[in-house]
Amino acid sequence: MVVHSNLLAEGLDDILHTVLSAGDDELLVINPTAETVEALVSVATAFDGDLPTVRVVADDTLLKTVVDDFIVASNAANLVDEGVLSLKTGAGSEENSLIVTEDAVLALVTTGDRVAALATDDEEFVDSAYETYVEQSEEAPEFKLRTPSISVVRESLEADISERIRADFDTVLSSLQTARGDGQGLDEVTISLLVAAKNDVLLYDISKWGEDIGIASKATFSRTKTKLEDMGLIDTEKVPIDVGRPRLRLKLGDDRLRQADADQLAGVAQSLLT
Structure with a gap:
């Protein structure tokens, strides 16, 4: 037809x-x-x-x-x-x-x-x-997409971190209509950090994952973590390692976030950011 x-x-x-x-x-x-x-x-x-x-x-x-x-x-x-x-x-x-x-x-x-x-x-x-x-x-010149495909994001999250964090990431993303980080939705770095904090993941692990697949640099993850920490959405605790400085484990920093299911996480976070 x-x-x-x-x-x-x-x-x-x-x-x-x-x-x-x-x-x-x-x-x-x-x-x-x-x-x-x-x-x-x-x-x-x-x-x-x-x-x-x-x-x-x-x-x-x-x-x-x-x-x-x-x-x-x-x-x-x-x-x-x-x-x-x-x-x-x-x-x-x-x-x-x-x-x-x-x-x-x-x-x-x-x-x-x-x-x-x-x-x-x-x-x-x-x-x-x-x-x-x-x-x-x-x-016409090709438009260069710098964002990794959603398949790569899902597969690498599960392989590099855990199946649970991949499932939570999907759930949070599906609860959003946009993910721009400009007041119309949380951006991908913020989403990643919040889901990591919900699952007690190390900042090193989530930022390395994000940099490796091309979401953002480790520095961007670190700056966003600091912003969320300053606003009370995220807490960190030091985790000693054998050699070098302790690493930081991400934790949710607000009771409303800790009590939220994955499909509510983005909405609660947005309300706290505004």
């Missing part, structure tokens, strides 16, 4: 799911909005079936803003690793957000709380558009 007709839906998710289900081998997503990129990653991540190859060409600044959210970035990295998604940077000069296939061109239009994909299958126009945007996507 190839999309040739106009689509109308309550939200982007429905439009994108229909397009991804249409049976095309490849989709070009040109000049998307930030909301479109976020929805695309979300729908593709949850998609049950074979996905087409999706090439996104978007403004560099827009992509940087989108991947500030760890949830979006780590899921996008997963799709990139699987060979399903590519992210390229372009000028973003088109007036509309477009989805282009070999057989149709769809313009995404949002009006109020409705979203439409206005389609044309005029053969000459579609052929020209497809050729133009394939060339543009091939020539």
Whole structure:
């Protein structure tokens, strides 16, 4: 089934799911909005079936803003690793957000709380558009995702630290809509430290893990730990070692956090940080 007709839906998710289900081998997503990129990653991540190859060409600044959210970035990295998604940077000069296939061109239009994909299958126009945007996507610079894929995060947490901390990390992450650390959610370093503190993990172990897989440097983990400690969310206790300075074991520092289940941890922490 190839999309040739106009689509109308309550939200982007429905439009994108229909397009991804249409049976095309490849989709070009040109000049998307930030909301479109976020929805695309979300729908593709949850998609049950074979996905087409999706090439996104978007403004560099827009992509940087989108991947500030760890949830979006780590899921996008997963799709990139699987060979399903590519992210390229372009000028973003088109007036509309477009989805282009070999057989149709769809313009995404949002009006109020409705979203439409206005389609044309005029053969000459579609052929020209497809050729133009394939060339543009091939020539566009690749956008470098610095966030590790969520699969790498999960597997390494379980292997390097424990199955329990991996499960708690997943639970905390699933309780958040965004993970930016700018008041819209806790960032990935804060989440990692809180989950580590819930499980009495050494600061050395969680910060080494985070640096090794590319979440953040040990220095960033240390600075964030100090901030959370100063605010009373985290405590530490010294653990002697055979050689060198004692290491620090992370503990939750507030009774409300200690009493919270993993799915409540983020909400309680956010309330204490505001």
